[in-house]
Amino acid sequence: MPRESKVSFIVDTNIIIYDVLEGITPFSRTLGFFFKEAKDHGYTLCITQQILDEVKSILKDILNYSVEVYRDLREYLRKCSSKHHKSHALPLIDSFFKEKHNALSKQKGELSETAFERKRNQLRFLEENIVISIYGANAFTVKDAIRVVENLMRTLMDDYANIYAMCIHRIVKK
Amino acid sequence: MDTFTVSAPSALVLTNEVHSNIDVSEIQQPKFHGDNALKIVEENALYIFNNLNYIFAQYKIKPVLNINELREHIMAETKKQIEDINKRIDEILESKKPIGVKIKKIINILSELKKKDLEAISEIKRFIEHLLVESNIPPVVLGNMRLYLDIDEKLTEKLWDIKLRELQSLLKILPSRYPGRVKQVEKRKKALLEKTLKIEIYREIRPYERNTRLNACVILFYILLNCIDTLDDVHPINLQKILKKSKTLNIEVLNDLNEKLVESLHALIFKIAKYNETEPLLTMRLLSKYTLTFWATMVSTY
Numbered sequence: 432m433p434r435e436s437k438v439s440f441i442v443d444t445n446i447i448i449y450d451v452l453e454g455i456t457p458f459s460r461t462l463g464f465f466f467k468e469a470k471d472h473g474y475t476l477c478i479t480q481q482i483l484d485e486v487k488s489i490l491k492d493i494l495n496y497s498v499e500v501y502r503d504l505r506e507y508l509r510k511c512s513s514k515h516h517k518s519h520a521l522p523l524i525d526s527f528f529k530e531k532h533n534a535l536s537k538q539k540g541e542l543s544e545t546a547f548e549r550k551r552n553q554l555r556f557l558e559e560n561i562v563i564s565i566y567g568a569n570a571f572t573v574k575d576a577i578r579v580v581e582n583l584m585r586t587l588m589d590d591y592a593n594i595y596a597m598c599i600h601r602i603v604k605k
Numbered sequence: 606m607d608t609f610t611v612s613a614p615s616a617l618v619l620t621n622e623v624h625s626n627i628d629v630s631e632i633q634q635p636k637f638h639g640d641n642a643l644k645i646v647e648e649n650a651l652y653i654f655n656n657l658n659y660i661f662a663q664y665k666i667k668p669v670l671n672i673n674e675l676r677e678h679i680m681a682e683t684k685k686q687i688e689d690i691n692k693r694i695d696e697i698l699e700s701k702k703p704i705g706v707k708i709k710k711i712i713n714i715l716s717e718l719k720k721k722d723l724e725a726i727s728e729i730k731r732f733i734e735h736l737l738v739e740s741n742i743p744p745v746v747l748g749n750m751r752l753y754l755d756i757d758e759k760l761t762e763k764l765w766d767i768k769l770r771e772l773q774s775l776l777k778i779l780p781s782r783y784p785g786r787v788k789q790v791e792k793r794k795k796a797l798l799e800k801t802l803k804i805e806i807y808r809e810i811r812p813y814e815r816n817t818r819l820n821a822c823v824i825l826f827y828i829l830l831n832c833i834d835t836l837d838d839v840h841p842i843n844l845q846k847i848l849k850k851s852k853t854l855n856i857e858v859l860n861d862l863n864e865k866l867v868e869s870l871h872a873l874i875f876k877i878a879k880y881n882e883t884e885p886l887l888t889m890r891l892l893s894k895y896t897l898t899f900w901a902t903m904v905s906t907y
Contacts, residue, residue: 491745493903498737498744505738549906556902581738588737588744590896592752596874 487595494591496550498584500531500557505580512573520565520576528558650680653819660823664858668830678836690714704794705776711798712772719765726758729825736828740851746824746863753821753870760814772798813876817869824862828854 507527508520531554539547561580565571570579654676661668697710730751737747775794832850 489904489907491748493900494744494748497903502738502741552906553903556899556906560899584738584744585734586896588734588748588751590900591745591748592755594900595748595752596755 490591490594493553494587496553497557497587500554501561501580501584501587503527503531504561505577505584508573508577508580512577518573519571520573521562521571523573524558524561524565524576528554647680649815650676650683652815653822656819657823657826660862661827664861666827666855666858668827670830670833670836672830674836675830690718698798704791704798708772708775708794708798712769715765715769715772719762719769722761722765723758726754726761730754730758736848736851739848742828742851742854743856743860743863746859746866749863749866749870750821750824753817753866756870756873757814757818757821813869813873817866817873820862820866820869824859824866827859827862 504524504527508523511518511523532551535547535550535554542550561583564579564583565576568575568579570576654672658672660666661672693714694711697707697714700707733747733751733754736742737744775797828851829847831854832847838846
C-alpha cells in the first residue's frame, strides 16, 4: 500500500497524469514517486488525497485561464468581424496574442518568476492550439474562426468534466 | 364398474400455489393514487425552494423576484403536466383490457417520461454551454455544473431503466396453465403493476442526489433570479437579457456556492462508486489524443 495514504484513488494510465510524469517539474516528480509506489504494489496508479487536490486545482486553473483567454479572443474577433467579415483570421489571432504577451510583460514585476513563465508558456500553447484547430477545421475567415473558438471553449469544459470525473470516480480495489 | 383413482397431477394443485418467481409476501393490494406523483413533486419543490430561501438568506442574496411567487408559477405549470399523465395512467388502469396490454401501454408512457426527463437535462446542458460562451461567469463554476449534469443524466437514465425493466419483467411472467390460476396470476400482476408505478426513490442515493441538485439549482436560480424582473420573463426565458445581466453577478457568492456544489458532488460520486453494480454507474468517454496532448502540455507548465 502507498505509505501513509488514508485514501487512495486509481486513475487510468492513459490519461493526463501519465503524460505529466514525462515532464520534469516538482509536481510531476511527486506524482512519479506515487506512480512507482503504486506499480510496486500492483495498482495502475495511486495518488493521495493531497495530490488529488493539487490535480483538481491545476485543472481548475487551466480551465479558467484558457476560457478567459478564448473569451477575450472571441470578443476581439467579433469586434474585427464588423469591419473585416471575410478577412483572414490568422493575422488577427497573431496580433491578439502579441497584445496578450505585451500585457503579460507589463505584469512581470507583480508575478513571481515561475508564475510569469507559466503564463507565458500557457499563452503560447493556447495560441498553438487555436491555430492548429483553425487549420484542422479549414476555418480561415474571421466568422469561421469565431465558431472554432466557441467550440474550443465547449470542448475545454467537456474535457474538464471528464478528466475531473476520471480522477475521482474509481476507488482502489486490490 | 370401473373406478378411477385420481392422483394429483402435481404438487402445485395440492398446495394451490402459483408457480412463479413473484415475491407476494409484501403485496397488500396497494391502490395507485394519481396524486402520489404530484405530492412527491410538490414536496420536492417545497424542499428545494425552502432551502433556496435559507441559502439566499445565509449569503445575503437579494433575488429580484419573490421566490414563493416563482414556486407557485412553476408548480402551476408542472401540475397541469402531471395531472395529464395521471389521467392517462388512471384510464389505462381502469380500462377492461387484458393486463398485458395495460402494462405495455404504461411502459410506453414511462418511456415518454424518460425521454422528456433526459431532454430537460440536455436543455440545461445547452444553457450551461451558452453561459460559458456568452457570459463572464467563472468557467470552473459552469464546468462543475456540467459534471453534475452528466452524473444527473446517467443517474436519471438508470433510475428510469430500472423502473422500465421492472415493468417489462412483469410481461414475462406466464400465467399458470391450470384453471383457476390465470385470474390469480393476473390479480398479482395487477398488484405488482400498481406497486411498480408508485414513484419510489432510492433512499440510498436520493439524499445526495437531492443535495447536489439543490446546489446546482441554487446557482442557476441565482443567475436567473438576478436577471428576471417579472414572472412573465420566466416563460419563455429571455436568454439574451439574462446573459447581458449575468455579467454583473456577484462572483464571490457564486464561487462560494460552487465550493458547496463540489462538496456535494464528491459525496455523490463516492456514493455512486460504492454502488453495487456490475458496471460503473459513471462512465466517461475517453479523451482524444489531441485533447490529451493539449491538457498534458498545459499541466506540464506547473
